[in-house]
Amino acid sequence: MVHPRPDINASVLLLRDGLASLLQHLRDDGYLVVGPTVRDGAIVHDQLRGIEDLPVGVGDEQAPGRYRLRRRADQALFGYAVGPQSHKREFFPPSIRLFQLRRGAGGPVLTPEPPIDRKLALIGVRSCELQAIAVQDRVFVGGHHVDADYASRRRGVFVVAVNCGEPSGTCFCASMGTGPRASGGFDLALTELLSGGPHRFVVEVGSAAGADLLARVEHAPASEADHAAASAVTAAATANMGRHMDTRDIKSLFYANQEHPRWAQVAERCLGCTNCTLVCPTCFCSTTVDTTDLAGATATRERRWDSCFTLDHSYVHGGSVRPSLRARYRQWLTHKLASWIDQYGTSGCVGCGRCITWCPVGIDITEEAAALRADVPVA
Amino acid sequence: MTTPIPLFDPMVPAFARISRVDRELPDVFTWHLAAPSGAGFSFAPGQFNMLYAFGAGEVPISISGDPNRPEELVHTIRAVGAVTRAMQGLRKGDTIGVRGPFGSAWPLAEARDQDLLFVAGGLGVAPLRPAILHALAARSLYRRVIVLAGFRSPADFIFRKELERWRSRFDVTVEVTVDRADTSFRGTVAVVPALIAEVELDPAATVALLCGPEVMMRFAVRELERRGVPHERIHVSMERSMKCGVGFCGHCQYGPTFVCKDGPVYRFDRIERLFYVREI
Incomplete structure (x- = not known):
């Protein structure tokens, strides 16, 4: 069945069944469809067989060092904030092989890794996540050298974004200017509407591929009331941010406070566990690991x-x-909030709040930044 | 997003054969590598390569060869860790993985018609050697050429014969010192900055190139300041952990810079803010 093909930047209305059909079309087109799902008491990213794999009616509670799922009173599909995993693992996986070697008569014979050949569709990508992907793009494909593996994983990804309605207690994207409404980098962007009518989604079209897909799915024009309801969703999210980061002159704030006593104080609490860097959607540090077989032939x-x-x-x-945790914490936070700006022209922080939620001792980077600022005389 | 398609994978090495090994010290050796297929290794003095030993790992090593002889690649290496110790076990005919050259270079073009002052500490003489060889080969491009080198003891000289050869020229000043020596050594016993204090300098027309341990460079900078050499005329080569050499791995960050691409050679005034911060 052919439906009218919406224009790019237009918005249409999709019912729950329409979204189910949209995912099915992506699967039929050969996409690996990856999105949020519940596993081990958390919302993680995994392959979706259909919308029933989404965290239906599940919400979350997040606070420094605390993450709990809860049952919602409704059947919302996207009624939670970001979980521990970001989409960075799709493009910058936790571990990849760079190459294999074997000893040959004329020297080592190298087997390069084949480029990744997959069609990936990401479902339910939040605005902070889109911004984080854009940040990592600058790191891996935006400079003089291009990371071949990242580039091959990143190519041709279909993105279905979701505008946030209920930020968590550790979210602060509004103050970082990275959300809660997706501003670009998607093929389709959904705003989930749970009241004032049936369970429905206002869908913004971000690309020709998005428009083509919608043309194969039953949809309706979005009414003025639907548009207003969608705007109200993200406006409420902005108003309900759990935290706030004051970014005024943040680069000079950090550069001027490299010897601030606060670094020693936070080091007293920091366990050096690396959780913050692993859950961070922009942290890009990697190391290399070399192994051989027992004979040393490969x-x-x-x-x-x-x-x-x-x-x-x-x-x-x-x-x-x-050697000191003080220096390591200072390196991480100064890089994230200050020197990143010199390196890539953007902050390294998108305000997703994961580093706060998943810190076992609940260190809050908005609080740490505010503590540095508290000592700066008001101009 | 339109993702650029890379022409090559910067993380995959090419392999070169060791054509000669020079033993400099019990733990320091120099490799001469033959360029594969005669392609030649073009590099700028001050740059480094990532060298990979089969199965053992990869390390960043400065290029210590002659930039006018691109047919061979020369690296001088100290065996200090697992990878470099494995490298010390390699012999002529063995192959080594090479990625590079990476990083910034000594400002030799900007230093034309100026006095060139090389200040080396220990193995720091290796990354300076290509620049010294260039200056000596193109001697007329520069005014005075001064090489000040410090070693731990008379048993730790690196490139001793070459230093002696340079010192025998009439158009180069070479001063060598050791930190400590027994009474049989009749040369200078002092730290390198002490040589800076005594050398004849035209501070407004000097370009100083420093390479050695950070503490040595710190005192050398202080002495150069005392002699009136402006910070923008001082260049230092920094060392940090590196896993990729191309700005991906994050290990070599030095403040907002990456030593692998913004360094290793820095104009001092541009990193002065970082230079005295501990553990940065």
């Missing part, structure tokens, strides 16, 4: 996620450059 080189909280991260012969 060798493998892998790239794995690394963290600036480990002693190994800054190790040069003789010792680590940053």
Whole structure:
């Protein structure tokens, strides 16, 4: 059945069945459809067979060092904030093989890794996640050198974004200017409407591929009331942000406070566990791991996620450059909120709040940044 | 998004054969690598390569060879960790993975018609060697050429014969010192900055190139300041952990810079803010 093909930047209305059909079309087109689903008491990203795999009627509660799922009173499909996993694992996986070698008569014979050939569709991507992907694009494909593996995973991804309605207690995208409404980087963007009519979605079309897909799915024009309801959803999210980051002159704030006593105080609490860097959707540090078979005839080189909280991260012969946790915490937060701006022209923080939620001792980066600022005289 | 398609994978090495190994010290050796297929290794003095030993791992090593002889690639390596110790076990005919060259270079073009002051500490003489060789080969491009090098003891000289050869020229000043020595050594016993204090300098026309341990460079900078050499005329080569060499792995961050692409050679005034911060 052919439905009118909406224009790019237009919005239409989709019912729950329409969304189910949309996912089915993506699967029929050969896409690996990945989105949020419940596993082990958390919302994770995994392959979706249909909308029934989404966290139907599930919400979450997040606070520093705390994450709990809860049952919602409704059947919302996207009624929660971001879980521990970001989409960075799709493009920058925790571990990849870089190459394999075997000893040949004329020297080592290298087997390069084949480029990733897959069609990936991401469902339920939040605005902060889209911004985080854009941040990592600058790291891996935006500079002089291009990361071949990242580039091959990133190519041709179909993105169905979701505008946030209920931020968590650790969210602060509004103050980072990265949400809650998706501003680009998607093929389709959904706003879930749970009241004032049937369970429905206002769908914004972000690309020709998005428009083509919608033309194969039953949809209706979105009414003025639907548009207003969708705007109210993100407006409420903005008003309900759990936290706030004051970003005024944040770069000079950090550069001027490299020896602030707060660094020693936060180091007293920090366990150096690396959780914050692993859940962060923009952290990009990696290390390499070399292995051989027992005979030493073949060798493998892998790239794995690394963290600036480990002693190994800054190790040069003789010792680590940053032996103290004070220095390692300072490196992480200064990079994230300040030097990232010099390096890539954007903040390294998208305000997703994961590092606060998943810190086992509940260190809150908005609080740490505010503590530095508290000592700065008001101009 | 239109993702650029890379022409090559910067993480995959090419392999080169060791054509000669020079033993410099019990734990320091110099490799001469033959360019595969005669392609030649073009590089700028000050740059480094990522060198990979089969199954053992990869390390960033400065290029210590002659930029006018691109047919061979020369690296001088100290065996200090698992990878470099494995490298010390390799012999002529063995192959080594090479990625590069990466990083910034000594400002030799900007230093034309100026005095060139090289200040080396220990193995720091290796990354300076290509620049020194260039300056000596193109001697007329520069005014005075001064090489100040410090080593731990008389047993730790690196490139000793070459330093002696340079010192025998009439158009180069070479001063060498050791931190400590027994009474049989009749040369200078002092730290490198002490040589800076005594050398004849035209501070407004000097370009100083420093490479060595950070603590040595710190004192050398202080001495150069005392002699009136402006910070923008001082260049230092920094060292940090590196896993990729191309700005992906995050390990070599030095403040807002990446040593692998913004360094290793920095104009001092641009990193002065970082240079004295501990554990940065």
